[in-house]
Amino acid sequence: MQDERYAFRGKKHLLLPILFLLPQLVITVVFFFYPAGEALLGSVYMEDSFGLSREFVGLDNFVVLFSDPSYLETLYLTFIFSIATITLTMTVSLLMAVVADQVHIGGTLYKSMLIIPYAVAPPLAGVLWLFLFNPSVGVLSSLLDSLGYTWNYKLNGNQALLLLIISASWKQISYNFLFFLAGLQAIPRSLIEAAAIDGASPWQRFRNIIFPLLSPTTFFLLVVNTIYTLFETFGIVHAVTQGGPSRATETLIYKVFNDGFIGLDFGGSSAQSVVLMFIVMILTFLQFRYVERKVNY
Amino acid sequence: MANVRLINIDKTFNKNKVLSGLNLEVPDGSFMVMVGPSGCGKSTALRCIAGLEEVTSGTIMIGDKDVTHMEPKDRNIAMVFQNYALYPHMNVYDNITYGLKVRGIPADERKRRALEAAKLLGLDGLLERMPRQLSGGQRQRVAMGRAIVREPSVFLFDEPLSNLDANLRNQMRIELRRLHQRLATTSIYVTHDQVEAMTLAEKILVLRAGHIEQYGTPDDVYLRPASVFVAQFMGSPSMNIVRAKAEGGNIFLPDGTKLSGVQAADINISGRSGDILLGLRSEDLIFDPEGDIHVTVDIVEALGSDTLAYCRPLSANPEKQESSSVIVRLQGSQRPASGDVIRLTARKGHGHVFDTETQLRCL
């Protein structure tokens, strides 16, 4: 690795690498650093309701935030939502990948069809599940009704959360499936055969050989899914529940939007997004620091 | 300890017949080597015995158990793969003992067996290492260790040494022999390497396009090849095959030269006359100033210990000149130049005669 970089050493050769990196740098600066900077700045100001003037308030916004019990509830809710979504997504996609890996006839068709949900935009995925579970017209809710179970996510907060978890997972399963499948196919067949001859049952083969060898993929997906559940699920929440009923599904990212753009509390909303940013940074850091060390074999 | 019997084994991959009517027995405790050109079905045969492939028809017996439809783990076999197939996330000790662990063998027994195998294979100091921290030869040994701790009744090897360099291969080959002498476990070994085949085998199986061409001891295969195919496949350089005629107890080359060295009586075809294929190994053509075969040297390869001369047979009548060349093994000190005409005799009793039609050996 060290030697490969050698070509770019020295000031004389600095121009070319910069040119190569430029498009990525521009995108990062415009779409990440600039808004993140704005948010950081906004979080230490208090703005009047008309957006005409603002006043420096230091860390007041954060103090207000953490002394607000409803914000702590949101934190807890987001935690539940993320863990449940990640667990559901990864379990189901791993299971499907393991099964798809065994399919010989029509495998390509099966795999292509499993990838389609990934091409669906998050709000559309939400709308799809919305229709399925709509209390008045949804196919699945009328099915549940006929089974004697009252389904109305518009009134029942837990049901609303469940619906969100299902839709968010459904959307992300394809992506996870693809990576798990690729990971599985990269495991040499002879390793599995050696384990079979050694006497390992299919479950032991999975547990002792396949799963550990998949861990780099699992780790990567864990990071990606964490970011997905914290940020990208906004579209789904917005389409399905808008945070309701009575804020039962208001996740961190949705609260940022709600307080900032609906409640017009820009300072508070900026402070929230800064907190969210830190949460993601810390989680990612922890994952890299503690989990990745274990997956290097 | 068990013998292995294949009874009428057929194996078809989507209509493509890879093994047809394989019948053979590998005696208990013997070392059988399977050779044959690439794609002839050696690995497939081995994988069928291991249970990694289901046979299309036929019966596989290990000892007196019919294992045809058994899972690999119930066949009491161990296999060493060409790429070793070590578990990359387990250290050497765990690699070796994994098979014992999943079979529920207690930890102290596992340890005892692993240490014993490690000692036998010279892996003592390496038990804590990960596979990626080992050299090719060491990995090979770990793969062997994993096979022997299980104390199976049959070892299966699929070109286990082919990823090693020539020196290491020689060394490992000798170790394999030592190991076999010590453990005397029935072994089936696939290789491309002639030397491995000749030195390791008690029995050699020559496979050609999915059927048995010859099954016998190394001497059988080398000294009495059953067909032109076996004759040319075993031995390096491959055997010279020339068209010849048998008549009245004598053998004549196409140009009419009577061979004094090889006589029909020597090779048991006295009764036969007419066209034959005569097989002469390069070492059975002797440089002899009085010799009756005249050849023109074309290319000379000096190998040090001996010299290979690729020659065109010369005849009085250039029209009748054979196109195929003849390879002669000379002593290392003999270095004819290209274009020289040299004279040879065939070593007495060392010719092989094959039928021109069936290409099979004439007894």
Ligand SMILES: Nc1ncnc2c1ncn2[C@@H]1O[C@H](COP(=O)(O)OP(=O)(O)OP(=O)(O)O)[C@@H](O)[C@H]1O
């Ligand atoms: N899983 C499979 N599906 C279809 N055809 C196969 C499969 N495995 C092997 N074959 C075919 O069976 C034939 C025999 O293959 P096999 O691997 O047994 O050859 P081999 O003698 O071991 O060759 P080599 O010396 O190159 O290893 C080949 O023609 C191969 O293409």
Ligand SMILES: [Mg+2]
């Ligand atoms: Mg093979």
